[in-house]
Amino acid sequence: MPPSDTPPLVELRDVTKAYAEGDTVREVLSGVQLSLHRGEFVVLLGRSGSGKSTLLNLISGIDVPTRGEVRVDGRNLGSLSERERTLLRRERVGFIFQAFNLLPTLTVEENVRLPLELNGHGAAESGAKARALLERVGLRERARSFPDRLSGGEQQRVAVARALAHAPPLLLADEPTGNLDEATGRQVLDLLEGLTRQGNACALVVTHEPALVSRADRVLSMEGGRLVEREHARREAR
Amino acid sequence: MSGRGLVIGTAVVLAGLAVAVAIVTHESRPPELNPGGTLTVSDALGGGGAEGYARAVEPRPFQFPEDHGPHPEFRTEWWYWTGNLETEDGRAFGYQFTLFRSALAPEAPQRQSAWGARQVYLGHFTVSDVAAGEFHASERFSRSALELAGASARPFKVWLEDWEAASVGESTWPVRLRAETDEVALELLLEPGKPPVLQGDRGLSQKGPERGNASYYYSMTRMPSRGTVRVEGRTYAVKGESWMDREWSTSALGEDQVGWDWFSLQLSDGSELMYYQLRRKDGSADRFSSGTWVPSAGAESSAPVRVSREDIQLTVLDTWKSPRSGGVYPSRWRLRVEKLGLDLTVTPRLADQELPVSVVYWEGSVGLEGTREGEPLTGQGYVELTGYADTRPRPQGRRASDSGR
Amino acid sequence: MRRLLVRSSLRHLGGHPWLTALSLLGIALGVAVVVSIDLASGSALRAFERSTDAVAGRATHQVVGGSSGLDERVYRDLRLRRDAPVSAPVVEGHVQAAVGDRRTLTVLGVDPFAEAPFRDYAKGEAVGDVGALLTEPGTVLLSARAAQSLGITSGGELPVRVEGVEKRLRVAGLLTPSDEDTARAVEALVLTDVSTAQEVLGQVGRLTRVDLRIRDEAEAQRLQAALPTGTELVRASARAGTVEQMTRAFRTNLTALSLLALVVGMFLIYNTMTFSVVQRRGLLGRLRAVGITRGELFALVLGEAAVLGAVGTVAGLLLGVLLARGLVGLVTQTFNDLYFVVSVRALALEPFTLAKGLVLGLGATLVAALVPAWEAARSAPVTTMRRSTLEDVSRSRAPRLAVLGLVVLAAGTGMLTWPTQALLPAYGGLFSVLLGSALLVPWVTERLSSVAALPLGSTFGLLGRMAARSVRTSLSRTAVALAALMVAVATTVGVGLMVSSFRGTVVSWLDTSLQADVFISPPSLVARRGGATLVPGLEERLRSTPGVAASSTLRVASARVDGVPTDLLAIDFTRTQARPYRFKEGNPETVWRELESSPDALLVSEPFSFHRRVRVGDTVRLTTDRGPHDFRVVGVYFDYGSDVGTMLMPRTTYERWFDDRGVSGVALYAAPGQDVDALVASVRERAGDSQALLVRANRSLRQASLEVFDRTFTITQVLRLLAIGVAFVGVLSALMSLQLERARELAVLRATGLTPGQLWGLVSLQTGLLGLLAGLFSVPLGMALAYVLVHVINQRSFGWTLRLAVSPETLVQAVLLALVASALAGLYPAWKMARANPALALREE
Secondary structure (H helix, E strand, O other), X not given: OOHHHOOOOEEEEEEEEEEEEOXXXXXXXXXXXXXXXXXXXXXXXXXXXXXXXXXXXXXXXXXXXXXXXXXXXXEXXXXXXXXXXXXXXXXXXXXXXXXXXXXXXXXXXXXXHHHHHHOOOOHHHHHHHHHHHHHHOOXXXXXXXXXXXXOHHHHHHHHHHHHHOOOOOEEEEEOOOOOOOHHHXXXXXXXXXXXXXXXXXXXXXXXXXXXXXXXXXXXXXXEOOEEEEOHHHHHHHO | OOOHHHHHHHHHHHHHHHHHHHHHHHHOOOOOOOOOOOOOHHHHOOOOOOOOOOOOOOOOOOOOOHHHOOOOOOOEEEEEEEEEEEEOOOOEEEEEEEEEEEEOOOOOOOOOOOOOOOEEEEEEEEEEEOOOOEEEEEEEEEEOOOOXXXXXXXXXXXXXXXXXXXXXXXXXXOEEEEEEOOOEEEEEEXXXXXXXXXXXXXXXXXXXXXXXXXXXXEEEEEEEEEEEEEEOOEEEEEEEEEEEEEEEEOEOOOOOEEXXXXXXXXXXXXXXXXXXXXXXOOOOEOOOOEEEEEXXXXXXXXXXXXXXXXXXXXXXXXXXXXXXXXXXXXXXXXXXXXXXXXXEEEEEOOOOXXXXXXXXXXXXXXXXXXXXXXXXXXXXXXXXXOOOOOOOOOOOOOOOOOOOO | OHHHHHHHHXXXXXXXXXXXHHHHHHHHHHHHHHHHHHHHHHHHHHHHHHHHHHHHOOOOEEEEOEOOEEEHHHHHHHHHOOOOOEEEEEEEEEEEEOOOOOOEEEEEEEOHHHHOXXXXXXXXXXXXXXXXXXXXXXXXXXXXXXXXXXXXXXXXXXXXXXXOEEEEEEEEEEEOOOOHHHHHHOOOEEEEEXXXXXXXXXXXXXXXXXXXXXXXXXXXXXXXXXXXXXXXXXXXXXXXXXXXXXXXXXXXXXXXXXXXXHHHHHHHHHHHHHHHXXXXXXXXXXXXXXXXXXXXXXXXXXXXXXXXXXXXXXXXXXXXXXXXXXHHHHHHHHHHHHOOOOOOOOOOOOHHHHHHHHHHHHHHHHHHHHHHHHHXXXXXXXXXXXXXXXXXXXXXXXXXXHHHHHHHHHHHHHHHHOOOOOHHHHHHHHHHHHHHHHHHHHHHHHHHHHHXXXXXXXXXXXXXXXXXXXXXXXXXXXXXXXHHHHHXXXXXXXXXXXXXXXXXXXXXXXXXXXXXXXXXXXXXXXXXXXXXXXXXXXXXXXXXXXXXXXXXXXXXXXXXXXXXXXXXXXEEOOOOOOOOOOEEEOOHHHXXXXXXXXXXXXXXXXXXXXXXXXXXXXXXXXXXXXXXXEEEEEEEEOOXXXXXXXXXXXXXXXXXXXXXXXXXXXXEEEOOOOOHHHHHHHHHHHHOOOOOOEEEEHHHHHHHHHHHHHHHOHHHHHHHHHXXXXXXXXXXXXXXXXXXXXXXXXXXXXXXXXXXXHHHHHHHHHXXXXXXXXXXXXXXXXXXXXXXXXXXXXXXXXXXXXXXXXXXXXXXXXXHHHHHHHHHHHHHHHHHHHHXXXXXXXXXX
């Protein structure tokens, strides 16, 4: 499936992001160019503070670039209002965070239902769908528990289910296995990859997990605010 | 993560507060009210026993003008004027002007306030506007204190606030009647006409079998009257003849007597007939019903003739039901006195001449026609019918009407 | 979607049951105070109106006379006129039942024969022997309810006290009105004939007024022209209006004080909502990341506030009714002491008042939640959250808030110094001062706590430094809590200082005005007015008591100034040199000469001058028994006895214009060397049994006057206590939430090896520091509030010049309150943290 045949799902054109820190200005991202297509499973590597999270925030419309353009589905996020960006995110993006992923005041099932209901699905429909997803991640029987009763691995599995519940074309994950032991982490990643590919979505995963690198379609890495694509990884994946 | 405790706690506290509020507001709610009767001024009149008052037990000498004045040792007394008047062009009016004196106690206690009183005056004033078919009635009360109401023989004066009957000059006659309400006003000058007629046994009018169940009673049966009547804002000069009744007593009606029908008739031949029929509970005429025929001034014998119940045949020809009180009154009579050769038909000039006052009764102008010993005659007069309506106003209704102003 | 969010919110509230409960309590108390004051003073006023209505009946106009009513012949002449209006004579006065609860009863003497057009007691009543009313002296009708609670039956005897003289009345019949309104109206009524009323009230030959029903203005004018000199035709509605006006300032002040409690309550809400937002920053940020819009978050937080507000307000309404039940007695007592005789037996639950409370409670909650809701909406949709950056923002915002606070303070000061007599800007200024000070709190706290770190550190070591630093590092929460505490405590300080200042002023006023040695007066039903008269002849006997060097007499009468009944004092100065008055305007040297030489000069009290805008040189028009007359004001004297104002004239002037010859009080000056107690005893002896008199030596009258004063301020004190209660709840909830919120941090400390004891120490230090700060902040603000209350609000409400006196006890009390509350607030979190398994606490969130 040649990705370049279809228009890119995400496109970053010469994106620069700088933060004012006291009197000095620190450039976190500089001149980033990136295209992501549906069906791609992309891994993003980089040391702490290299700008990975900033990149995710820009793609999801949480943050806006200092210079350059971010396009999702062909729409320039810079031309959208805050509210429109929020609604775009609600519809098009699934998020998985490193930790504290779930809403503590909602049950596991409700957490999964939230994106569905946000996107206008009825209670019955979203309930059924959420339970099906929980079945898939093997947590059907914990549906009524609150997140603080779950182990870290279980929590991340719920997070995956929630991120994919409304079948978003774009999935963003920020070190989803950072807090998990190796075996559990692998389990979560399997799930993530499987569900992404199945839904023909595009996943951008920030991680250090070597196993994942080997399975990714593309491997990107942030180095000093610049994005570098590792050709070998792609080849290996092929 | 459970808010259940909070919710339950809050609910319990709210419920507790609500109960406390219910208790507090309930506690401050006073005991249930029981619907009671009515405070009527008539309660104040005629209540109490007869002890301490003088009684009418035997004939007494009458002296005038002293006896025109008040007799405070008796419990009840009235000055009663009725009459039929006419304007120059024949517009007819009837009037009634009555001042009652009623004692609340036989003796007045010694007290500082000038308002303390043992006498109460009650006034009734009606005008029957025959042409317009209107009957105007009003009532007022006052204690006899602070010169608000009272009576005196010399100079003759009976008054209740600005309603009054008083001598015009030094001598008793003529007397001027004056009464006024918002609707109607009357001002009349009365000449005595015939001398006073003592009713009953030399003025002692026995009303029941019991000793003392009697009144002292005299009448002036044909008093030439002239003056003005104001009706609906227009004042008419009128002339006519009045009838004055004066009666005082301590107790009059007996146990079984429920009311009376009283006739004062002025016949066109110059004679007058007074007759009252006391009604018993069973509807029959009491044996103490009585009357007097006063011959005309030019007759050979001017002595009045007593008429007893047996002498009179009174037949009711028609009745009228009051829409106001629901009382059913007789409203046309045939009155025959064989020993006088009288055969009269008496007809009210207006059907509704009922007084909607604290004690409801009918008193109105009547006309009559008939024969005396075959000779046709006409006449006019007044009829009073009491005890037909519920005497107590209904609880929701107007109570003792005000003076009408 | 909203359902899930709402569920999430409710679970959050439920997850902190104690905090939620405390903020509910805060709202409930705030609303309760406002509602109860409203209900209580409303009930007293309604009761008065009802009895006024019952007594005034359907009269459209009244003929009234000079200070002692009018001659009964005026009525007679009116009745005998040919164009007489519908009229009825009335003799009215008050007596005290000498049995049962000794309630005050209104004696209404009427003429039953003239009553029908005016009053409806007759409607549906069972009545005993009406004839007896006219013929038997001392016979009365009493409402069945009053009779029942006084334990009197029809035909029984009702002993009463009238101006110190005991009289026996006979109850000839019982009034049992069929409808509730009439029943309530006649509950405190003794209905009798004019004659008995005249005799019982000592008004033989006089009528209080003549009630009239007049159809139109033309008739009124005709009648007015025909009335004799010294009488006046007034509208019947004027009287109820006067009462409303008379008590308006008093009631407004009560309402404002009760609103202060609600403002404190608002700070509590603000505190709670801010906490719940701050606490959920992470959660809110994640919600934003997931795609919840700002508007939705704003609505969410407001919705939470609305739920809290609704529940709290409903509880507050219920609580308010209960409280009002207790307060109505106090308010009634105060009304009775200050203004007029009223007997309130039940609470009037006005739906309007309750609705007002509901709107106020909900509105206050929502307004207080606006800022937190806005904060919530501003949450950045971030995936990872670091507290420190947030606190950095808080700290950097502090100076800006402080500047804003200064602006608000300046605006408030501007409103307060605005040269107007209107109360609204004064209250606006008052609340601006509160708000401005609250805005200053974060910055001051930050400065102070960094300063405090040093001494605390050297005293308590690391823990001390931590305690101080935590105040600073969690400024976003501590500042809010502190502001709430400060406002709450300052309110109690302000009200406390106001009352003590007032009292101090009254004490020094009493010292100058009570110069005589012995004061004699009959007991009066309105404590501060006292128009009861001495039995004729007694005055001279008392004044000539051996050992008396000088004496004066006082007559308290009611005269109408431009139609408004006003207390008029007539004082006989002829036998004394003492002039115990201080003047605000007018030269004391010349005032007395002018007053005694001119038959149409008088003095007015400070509140009179204030309310009627009358100054020295102006004239006031009095209705005298010689007809209306203009009197020249030659001086304005200080007087704290009446907030509606009084007038004063020499007895000679009074007797020239009025027929009344009564004496309400006698003041005796002891001869040099005369023992005052012996003088009191011989005065008592000379007075005999003819009348129960209050014979009081200087100090005991002073004592009694202060007791009355204190009684009239009881309600204010109760309000202050309630405000303290609200403040206490505020301290508790603010500090407790602060500590509970730090559970995780404390768990880390526990895990690092802090013993439960050390933990307790740390928590106590922190809350103690906050309590201390709040107490300290509240002192200057409280004094500022007191200043505003005394010099602006009191002055504009009553026209009184008061001296602000700062009593140290009040200030110490405030700091103690803050400290005790904060110590208590630390207990529960410390206990909970010490017991909790640190691992569990670490896992939470």
